[in-house]
Amino acid sequence: MTMSKRDTYTPDSLLAVAVEVFNERGYDGTSMEHLSRAAGISKSSIYHHVRGKEELLNRAVGRALDGLFGILEQPEALSGRAVQRLEYVTRRTAVVLMEELPYVTLLLRVRGNTTTERWAMERRREFDQRVSELVKAAAAEGDLRSDVEARLATRLLFGMINSVVEWYRPDAKGGSEREQVADAVVRLAFDGLRA
Structure with missing residues (x-):
């Protein structure tokens, strides 16, 4: 479900990627780095939408x-x-x-x-x-x-x-x-x- 950087992320689409990664790696085994790689966006772009992975x-x-x-x-x-x-x-x-x-x-x-x-x-x-x-x-x-x-x-x-x-x-x-x-x-x- 990786999107290109030019795709615009919404809170819902970012959430869908995060859930996929959490289910694959486990919540504890998932870092913000994992989330940013899966989403194809920077960590700072993720922080634009949420405070952190626990909010997701x-x-x-x-x-x-x-x-x-x-x-x-x-x-x-x-x-x-x-x-x-x-x-x-x-x-x-x-x-x-x-x-x-x-x-x-x-x-x-x-x-x-x-x-x-x-x-x-x-x-x-x-x-x-x-x-x-x-x-x-x-x-x-x-x-x-x-x-x-x-x-x-x-x-x-x-x-x-x-x-x-x-x-x-x-x-x-x-x-x-x-x-x-x-x-x-x-x-x-x-x-x-x-x-």
Whole structure:
């Protein structure tokens, strides 16, 4: 994704390059020099857009988290039976992961070594907790099995969804392919979880 020096960088295009480098080298293994080489611009040009690499990390994981938390605010996640809301959140989480693949991949790889990483991990735990509450509510309504503890079910559900980052590569089908993967995630998860 290297651009020539004459190309004009925007904060978004610089962020896309940074996320690619972070995912390739690891955040800790990435220097501003690595970023400037990948972008084909000077370090001072990068500093024109951001204060440093942690700001790029913050923007990147923030984008992934905004996508995930946005799901919880959609009408389909807020009303109806808990199992239907949970299915909706599960499906949309899988789709957002695929739509924002590099950003969610980076979010899943943060280890808590910086203030931004600790913030991102805390937000991920908050998202997981909110989904776990939906699992509990669906079990209480009699729609999901009650013999699997809600936090464990949530972890297993996200383990399946999050594994998509390891193998999913978008192809020309785009949206239809993402919907097929999301359908498979929902079928596999809920056929095993239903009471």
